[in-house]
Amino acid sequence: MIVKKITPRGFCKGVYNAVDIVKKSLNDLTLPRPIYVLGFIVHNKAVVDELTELGAITLDDRLTSRLDLIKDITKGTVILSAHGTDEAVKEKVLSNGLTLIDATCNDVYKTHDSIKEHLEKGYNIVYIGKNNHPETNASLAISPKVILIETLEDLDRIILKEPIFVTNQTTFSINDIKPIHEKIEKLYKNVIITEEICNATRFRQNAIIEGNKDVDFCYIVGDPRSNNSKNLVKISIEVTKTPTKLIESVKDIDLTDLQGVKTVSVSSGASTPNKLTQEVIDFLTSLKN
Numbered sequence: 001m002i003v004k005k006i007t008p009r010g011f012c013k014g015v016y017n018a019v020d021i022v023k024k025s026l027n028d029l030t031l032p033r034p035i036y037v038l039g040f041i042v043h044n045k046a047v048v049d050e051l052t053e054l055g056a057i058t059l060d061d062r063l064t065s066r067l068d069l070i071k072d073i074t075k076g077t078v079i080l081s082a083h084g085t086d087e088a089v090k091e092k093v094l095s096n097g098l099t100l101i102d103a104t105c106n107d108v109y110k111t112h113d114s115i116k117e118h119l120e121k122g123y124n125i126v127y128i129g130k131n132n133h134p135e136t137n138a139s140l141a142i143s144p145k146v147i148l149i150e151t152l153e154d155l156d157r158i159i160l161k162e163p164i165f166v167t168n169q170t171t172f173s174i175n176d177i178k179p180i181h182e183k184i185e186k187l188y189k190n191v192i193i194t195e196e197i198c199n200a201t202r203f204r205q206n207a208i209i210e211g212n213k214d215v216d217f218c219y220i221v222g223d224p225r226s227n228n229s230k231n232l233v234k235i236s237i238e239v240t241k242t243p244t245k246l247i248e249s250v251k252d253i254d255l256t257d258l259q260g261v262k263t264v265s266v267s268s269g270a271s272t273p274n275k276l277t278q279e280v281i282d283f284l285t286s287l288k289n
Contacts, residue, residue: 001258003284004265006211009221009277012200012270014105015042018082019051021103026054031077032099038066038089039081039134041103042271043226045248062132067092077101084108084138107170107198108135114194115142118165123192126160128180129169130227136169151176155183162190170198171228171270174205175235200270201228205235208267212240216261219253219284220246221277222269229269250279258287 011019018041025035037058040048048058056079059069066089070078077099080090084104093100115125125146129136140146149155166184168177174197181193212218218236222229229246236244242265247253258264264284268277 002263006207006265006267008203009268010274015271018103022051034076037079041081044223044271083134086141111196123163123165124161126166164191166193167196171201173231208236212242215263215265218242218244218265222272226269226271249276250283
């Protein structure tokens with residue numbers, strides 16, 4: 001069996017930076033303890049577990065807002081995740097007398113700056129993103145004039161007020177965003193459309209499209225909470241028509257999936273440690289034809 005290693009894969013710059021910030025903070029004895037991380041620093045349980053072992057306390061509950069998660073904390077340091085955070089949360093952290101460290105990805109802040117710039121110019125904002133994703137939540141919190149669009153069908157249920165500025169979650173699918181853009185352009189005239197999918201996401205998605213030619217099966221190594229990992233799976237299945245599975249580690253490989261497979265490809269989300277992906281590649285390579 002041929003194992004095709006698709007690149008790029010593994011940590012993007014924003015993920016590496018966020019994880020590095022947490023590790024350096026844990027080693028900085030001048031910072032007030034305990035050291036909290038608000039939300040998964042990146043969407044990968046293995047990364048979060050490693051940081052927990054080093055002493056970080058991750059505050060995360062899908063049913064509880066980030067504001068509520070920190071409301072009763074009055075000492076220590078709070079690190080904001082790579083996905084971005086509501087300004088009200090930052091204000092609460094500081095008003096509670098806590099030390100604030102921001103690990104938000106620069107690409108996310110770039111999108112926030114664009115939203116604010118066009119709000120000042122009088123635009124209503126269309127934000128294409130995944131509902132209830134922390135990056136989406138942070139962008140929607142900027143203003144009530146930021147309207148979420150997740151699918152083409154959402155455009156049939158909402159009447160938008162012009163002028164309109166369109167932007168998006170940085171880890172959205174390149175395959176899904178184009179038809180939404182096209183429909184908005186057909187429905188409205190006074191529209192500015194930007195496409196803010198970050199390069200790390202774009203390169204990985206394009207690599208799947210190119211790399212899965214003549215491939216019988218594909219593994220994407222990533223966390224089920226990782227939007228960019230799930231989009232790699234979706235693109236692999238829908239665009240390249242390749243049977244594909246999202247797995248968290250080598251332990252999730254089901255050998256029955258590989259029956260009759262001559263070529264298997266492997267890639268990973270931008271928040272997946274290279275060690276996990278390499279273990280998958282090594283295991284598949286060790287299998288006899």
